[in-house]
Amino acid sequence: xxxxxxxxxxxxxxxxxxxxxxxxxxxxxxxxxxxxxxxxxxxxxxxxxxxxxxxxxxxxxxxxxxxxxxxxxxxxxxxxxxxxxxxxxxxxxxxxxxxxxxxxxxxxxxxxxxxxxxxxxxxxxxxxxxxxxxxxxxxxxxxxxxxxxxxxxxxxxxxxxxxxxxxxxxxxxxxxxxxxxxxxxxxxxxxxxxxxxxxxxxxxxxxxxxxxxxxxxxxxxxxxxxxxxxxxxxxxxxxxxxxxxx
Numbered sequence: 550x551x552x553x554x555x556x557x558x559x560x561x562x563x564x565x566x567x568x569x570x571x572x573x574x575x576x577x578x579x580x581x582x583x584x585x586x587x588x589x590x591x592x593x594x595x596x597x598x599x600x601x602x603x604x605x606x607x608x609x610x611x612x613x614x615x616x617x618x619x620x621x622x623x624x625x626x627x628x629x630x631x632x633x634x635x636x637x638x639x640x641x642x643x644x645x646x647x648x649x650x651x652x653x654x655x656x657x658x659x660x661x662x663x664x665x666x667x668x669x670x671x672x673x674x675x676x677x678x679x680x681x682x683x684x685x686x687x688x689x690x691x692x693x694x695x696x697x698x699x700x701x702x703x704x705x706x707x708x709x710x711x712x713x714x715x716x717x718x719x720x721x722x723x724x725x726x727x728x729x730x731x732x733x734x735x736x737x738x739x740x741x742x743x744x745x746x747x748x749x750x751x752x753x754x755x756x757x758x759x760x761x762x763x764x765x766x767x768x769x770x771x772x773x774x775x776x777x778x779x780x781x782x783x784x785x786x787x788x789x790x791x792x793x794x795x
């Protein structure tokens with residue numbers, strides 16, 4: 550299911566840009582857009598959305614004051630050209646803080662962060678939620694363009710110094726200038742598991758696990774001793790069918 554959101558900015562051009570970014574993803578469902586924060590406030594009092602993208606400096610009611618006024622605000626991503634508001638925003642437990650002009654890759658990073666939080670929250674409230682479903686997609690920058698990859702199609706990700714190589718089920722590879730640690734931090738929790746200092750593997754794609762390797766999509770990847778116990782506990786023990794004692 551898509552993430553419902555509200556877009557709020559007193560500059561119509563910014564709203565147009567955000568809606569163009571949203572159209573490039575298959576994750577967000579925009580329920581409403583507003584240039585007036587008071588109208589957005591009235592909407593939020595009577596309608597539920599999962600995430601609010603809000604400008605900070607607006608007439609009548611700032612984005613910060615809007616968040617304070619809500620008894621149970623949705624997840625909040627604040628947007629502004631003034632970085633001095635960042636600390637105050639994070640004190641309100643906002644999810645992210647986007648500096649204007651907002652780039653597509655920075656917007657997508659915020660969306661990925663929101664998606665990860667919602668998935669983790671869903672898993673906590675519903676024990677049957679499958680953390681390995683591969684829901685959603687993400688963008689990477691490669692060869693001077695943005696490429697969308699679906700989580701379910703990614704087999705594994707390999708570290709190559711400052712780059713990472715993303716290997717997909719169709720046999721293709723994608724290089725992006727993001728190191729493995731930073732990429733791992735931006736992916737939704739639960740979908741990928743570190744099996745080695747140089748490998749991040751799609752947990753739902755693992756075919757077998759031995760003491761020294763994991764096999765995924767016909768590839769044998771090393772399983773580091775440091776990661777072995779964590780991988781076994783997270784992937785095998787949760788779904789292992791055991792012999793019942795008589």
